[in-house]
Amino acid sequence: MKIVSKIDFETFVNDLINEDYREVIGVQSKDSHYVFDELEKAEDLELNYDVTILPPKKYMMPQKEAILEYERSDKDFSLEPLLEIEPRIIIGIHPYDLIAIQQMDKIFSDTYEDEYYLNRRKKCVLIGVNMQNVSDRSFAASMGTATTETGYDLMLTNLEKNYAVEVGSSKGSDLLEEVTTRNASPEEVENVEKVKKNIEEKFDKELKFSPEELPTLLEENYGNMEFWEKNSEDCYSCGTCNLVCPTCYCFDMKDMNEITLDTGRRVRQWDGCMLEEFALVAAGENFREDRAERYRHRFMRKGRYIYNRYGDIACVGCGRCASQCIPDIADPSRIYNELKGE
Structure with missing residues (x-):
């Protein structure tokens, strides 16, 4: 573990911004909300935020991207993949988002490797930060995602005038050579552990049982249509819960x-299982036309389907879906707790 003063860290970030060969992304405050966006200066960086509107996955999997282009003439036809990827540093990623990125890494490396996602991912340096403030809709502590020991190149922990820095990869180690650091004292190492422990005590919302029970709980309640219909009654099918996840x-x-x-x-863009046309196929058949079925599918996907294939619960407890849902029916902790209660 290393220690860097906040003054030196700010200088370090400004130096990174001034390097033309890579893009520097950081959490910033905009219109009373927090967002990941390109940094123009280090003082815009907000590391004491609670949650961003969109997760940092948008830099590995953009909302919309052209993946190839073609040109045709009477004598020729050319097809050109579009794979221009620039190096990028993302600063200020919370542990739950780092864990989510690790899940995405598995998925886009499975069976058919997605070169667009993977090439962006390889050229990203991920600088995480342990939370100082917690969203009132988050239940990350219950999901085991309030802290993490993996998934980052560097991890920052606020220690008043300094940051403690944990190194998670050779990319992180190389980057850290560009700033003045010293070794952490035993007392500072202990303080970092105290910070991590205190984070887990800041959460008001919780899952009232172990996440390991979710796959079985959902399997047993797949046919409980009365429950899914009751809870999806006010759903707008807008897909916002998908888009912020x-x-x-x-x-x-x-x-x-x-x-x-x-x-x-050829353009690729985000889609979501809560949208009415998501499961629409040829001849106009829609195999998930009913709103309650789409609603059920979303929760099954988070707590059962992904677990069955990859061993991961695909809800990291960030609380974004609950925060952004207009009728307030998307909160996974409430749904799962009610299911357990039944």
Whole structure:
């Protein structure tokens, strides 16, 4: 563990911003909310935030991206993949988002490797930060995601005038050479552990049972349509809960052609299982047309389907879905606790 003064860290971030060959992203305050965005200066960086609107996955899996383009003539047809990826440093990622990124890494490396996601991921340096403030809708402590020992290149912990820095990779170690540090004292190491322990005591919301019970609980309640219909009654099918989730990865592909059909692009954009047309297939068949079925699918996907395939509970307890849901029916902790109660 290393120690860097906050003054030196600010200088370090400004130096990174002034390097033209990589983009520096950090958490910033905008219109009373927190967002990940490109940093123009270090003083804009907010590391004491509670939660951002969107997770940092948007830098590995953009909301919308062109993945190839084509050009056609009478004599020729060319198809060109679009894979321009620039190095990027992301500063200020909370542990639950780091754990979500690790889940995404598994998914996009499985069976068919997604070179677009993986190339961006390889060129990212992830600098995490242990939480100082907690969102009132978050229950990360119950999900075991309030702290993490993996998934970061560097991890910061606030210690008044300094940051304690834990190194998680060779990329992080190389980057740390660009700033003045010293070794942490035994007392500072102990203080970091106290900070991590105190974080878990800041959460008001909780899952009232072990997350390990979720797959079985959901399997037993798959056919409990009365429960799913009752809780989905006010759902707008807007898909916001999908779009703000750090572990949702579904996307749609569209070919955007010029009217002459001589040129065009294939575009990938985020999609969500709560949208009415998500499960619409050929001939107009929709195999998840009912709102309650879509609602059930979302919770099954978080607590059962991904677990069955990868061994991960795909809800990290960040609370974004609950915060952004207009009718306030998306809170996983409430739904899972009610199911357990029944």
